[in-house]
Amino acid sequence: MSGSGNVGVHVDHNIQEDPEKLAEFQQKIDDGMLIEVDDWMPEAYRTGMLKMAEHHANSEIIGALPEGEWITRAPSLRRKLALTAKVQDEVGHGQMLYRVSQDLGKTRDNMLRDLITGKTKYHNVFNYPAPTWGDIAMIQWLIDGAAILNQGTLADGAFGPYVRTMKRINMEEAFHFKSGEDMVLTLMGGTMKQREMGQEAFDRWWYPSLMFFGPRDKPNAEQLPPMRWRMKTVTNDGLRQRFINRFAPAALALGLKIHVVEKDEHGMVTSKKPDENLRLNEETGNWEFTEPDWEEFFRVIRGHGPCNKQRLALRRLSYEQGHWVRNAILHGSKNLPPAA
Amino acid sequence: MQSIPDNLKPPFTDLLLAIADDKLMLGHRNSDWTGLGPILEEDIAFSSLAQDEIAHASAFYELAGELLGTSSDELAFGRTPEEYRCAAIVEVPDDFDWASAICRQFFCDEYDMLRLKRMTISNYTPLANLAGRILAEEQVHIEHSEEWVVRLGRGTHEARQRMQKAIDRLAPIALWLFEPFDGLKSLIDAGLYPGSDFDMYDTWTTRIQDILEKAELTMHVEIGEPDDKGGRRGVHTEHFEPLLNDMCEVYRIEPGVAW
């Protein structure tokens, strides 16, 4: 799941790019052509794309953790298999995206190390807790649903290797979304306890999924490098609106109620009330809604979310536990004969 | 449905449950590595192995369920601990140690291959067919585990030490895979599960010793008549109940409903 597109591009004005080449580059992008690794590109584009692909890769493998914790508890053989396969897909996405990043000049080990030391980031949404099976259903429905929307537009981007990876990933995300939808349907069509579990999980995940697309846009977002260079193709607010237009009516149709919530430091809902701003504006065709708590968003990004520490600690543990294995493969003293 | 004489039904369903339970618990333990494997590529490969085991388990539960008049999910999630027939080796945790995980998989894969081969010549056609279908996938598992055993055994000094430690700890536990259960002989005589457990044990140890030799590792075990009952007869290690409680946590909130 995931998909970044919100990683800032830092244009270093000390680097003097050849204006002719820069114009040619821009023309290629405006003509809808793809940029390949070996093509000329401005330094800010290369570092920006690397940052974006790396952030996305990080998000895939950190995103595997909250759901991974529920594989052992999945309540039927079919769900157990599907969830294992789903989390496996996410790891696969991570692997593909690390490869895109590697081609832009950073080794995988450096990326994994930067991730666990906190030097690089991953998607904010994975810093929220998944305390019940209902959360697993909601993550697969809302967050994978959000990821499809986002990644669908990233697949319209200009950087060839990233665009091709997005296309491949999106086919798998569609499966995740389908199975998430099926899980939510089953819960909401189930017993009283199951429906409560579904609603409570929805209350925990609705706002994180709105924040998924990143903060409010700057007024000139479309003129800034990320969009001018088609690193991303739709604004954050534009994506958020598309998401709500699709998911607000879908949630209501399932019998879910959309609440504005307050949460404690563990990400658990302490109070909720119906979102009074929620309504379909017949004129614009858009659903109106209460904005997320953006202060919370930035607090979580700065590392103070409910699960930041836990996620990084588990990732670090995995990295450290695997150290001797990677060493054995790299530095095994004897050649390996065929085992058979 | 091909019919099984009433007196052979209990041991025969025990046999089906033994393989299904082994595979489910092994897959369950292995699936826990998904997202946490030592290398991304292996994370993905090991997760596929886990999924195969769970899918195989599911198919064997279905066979057993037809005879017992129940569903696969009820068999997988809805029994009391003493009703499970898995062996101790799939119950022990790996404590997030890759050497233990590989070693456990290795012992189980080698055993499963031999067990499945016997099942392919069962005169109960549904079992013979299922075993035949699964055999090819098990072959892939075996190659995978054997490669890892050799790779780690012949890797660094640390890797060899860790592997040796895992073998020393797990080999005696693995022998419980061979625990005979009530009525086993009658299944053999009736052609439902042809072959001999003794031959199977010999083949198993020989193959394992061969691979360990390549890996410059050793195993010292001797099988005897077990004094106590083990998993095949419903007596489980202390690790089993916590495993089951974890696995059934959600299922038990509302048993029997769709999730």
Ligand SMILES: [Fe+2]
């Ligand atoms: Fe993904």
Ligand SMILES: [Fe+2]
């Ligand atoms: Fe996904």
